[in-house]
Amino acid sequence: MTTLEIDEKQLLVSDVQVTSHFIIFEMADGRRIEAPLWWYPRLYAASEAQQKNWEILPFGDAVGWEQIDEYISAKALIIGGAAPGAVPPARAAE
Secondary structure, three states: OOOOOOOHHHHOEEEEEEOOOEEEEEEOOOOEEEEEHHHOHHHHHOOHHHHHOOEEOOOOOEEEEHHHOEEEEHHHHHHOOOOOOOOOHHHHOO
16 A cells, blocks of 8 residues: 655645635645635635735745634645534525
8 A cells, every 4th residue: 555645845835815615725836726715714704805814824835814813734725624613605504
């Protein structure tokens, strides 16, 4: 059995986009990693201006929105899974 090892250089974020439905990390190697925005309730509830106020953290493998206390690593997007308390929009409307 072979296990894929992730090289830390593969986790370098070069840009971020937050749309009405997705968070997208543009990676330094040209990949795009995206996840549903509802996975991150604080970011989902933030204003457009707050969503655009992000910074790549010092090691380059994570992004922070200090104003709303949200921090997301590239590894978290690759592995997948919603943040604690995240509720799919269809369920939230019930």
